[in-house]
Amino acid sequence: MILIVAEHANGKLAKSAYEMTQAARDCGREGPITLLVLGSGVAPVAAQAALLGDQVLVADLPALAEYDPEVWAAAVAQIAGEGEAHTVLIGGSRSGREYSPRVAVKLDAPLLEDAISLTDVGGDLQAEHYTFLARVTERVEALGPVVVVSIKPGALSPAKANAAAAEQFDVELTLPERRVAVTARMTEKSERVALADADIVVSGGRGVGSAEGFVELVEGLADQLGAAVGATRAVVDAGWRPYAEQVGQTGKTVQPKVYVAVGISGAVQHLSGMGKSKVIVAINKDGDAPIFKEADYGIVGDVKVIVPALIEELKKS
């Protein structure tokens, strides 16, 4: 079987579960597409998963209320082993990329990490993924009958739900003790659209001048466009913006329809997090800034003058 570990939050199946299902349907491997739902109070999630898979396995346990890499890896490896899964798909979220290596080691399986495509070629699973800070696309083949894959979020189109719900089965798990004690959780909530899901992202760099400048220019423009807000590492390091907004190698990867870079020079670490955007707009006073080489539309000028003019222009319509 193809085992998909369905990610979910707040009682809702995540977009990644739909993307992984499409990958499973398209990859050319045989066997029932099986969604595994891990959590506590996850009946509504399991019901949504039942519209995607050929079957759904549910572990609804208080012990699974909070994620832990060792607990998740143990659960997934156990189910994969018992179900004789030949392919295990895990979301390429921060947590997915953290516990999937453990699953691969437990199953003595290759790990295809952050895959953007997945194809069975003569019984061997091949994937494409980015390397060298997303500047290179590499095609790799997994050497082994059982393969663990993490799927890059947003890279594949989401599957459409089936008309009829698949059967659900409860599973029993033997879970390890938690060894990492979480003493506090700091979730960063924003009124805005989530960065990862946004169609439009407005990001600011050092060029906005200050934390106040960021609010006025970047948030101001994002408000007019209904966009999510992103920031460069320099801006986060300076304490102007929270880490949750950081785009780049050490932050989030985004792939919106439009990415507006305000006062961003375009270091390769930043480009690795937004270079796959459909359209890139750059506004910077330095005409030699590397960002312009990656931009579809560029305006060389003072962001403090150009951006307010853009906000005014958008208010007109």
Added chain:
Amino acid sequence: MKILTLVRQVLDAEESVRMKDGAVDLSASKLVVDTMDEYGVEQALRMRDADATIEVVALAVGATRCEEALRTVLAMGADRAILVECGTPLDVIATSSVVSEVAKSEQIDLIFCGGGQADWDSHALGAAVAERLQWPQATWSSALTIDGTQLTGTHDVDAGKETFTMALPAVVTTQQGLNEPRYPTLPNIMKAKRKEMRKLPVESFGVTAKLKVLSAGVQVKERRRTMIDGKDAGLAAAELINLLRNEARVIA
């Protein structure tokens, strides 16, 4: 106590990626210690600065040329280095097997590894090593303190940050924000030349590759590169909005 800090030698971020025969060719490129690995080296050195009984061992698994990266880490202050030489690059899962064997034979208590490295764009090494050793892990740490055998820290998770505690032995992956890595001073660069650098052939670990690289290509996304004159901000703004609406058709 012994700390093992993993070091990968990667392409300098300022360098462009060169290709040869359908593969990335680093032979003429400037290579550096991976930035995220550097935070781990620095953290290990700070712990040793606070407790002189700690030994810091740097480990690289890679080409002979990785010796340069290890010398840099020795010049930063690591006590000694181990290079497991392998001619062809190993995938992460296979590499984790080499690392865990070294950790066992060296009786390591704590392993640092970058949250991700800028060559294979992988986040997997720390977690895979932790699994092989049956140790707990904390990934993407941005703060860390040690008290005896107890680690306390802050790290990034899906929905924000968490503070955590865990007991040694453990694997911690590192990132920006954890510390400010030091630069090697000239006297320390001289001293580093005399520090121990043990070389082991990867064959002695008996690992087999789990992945085969079939091809690689540099990403080129064709961009329009339309430049709009910014001298008159009002006109430039109107022009940009018009292009986004009517040419690219990406905003309403």
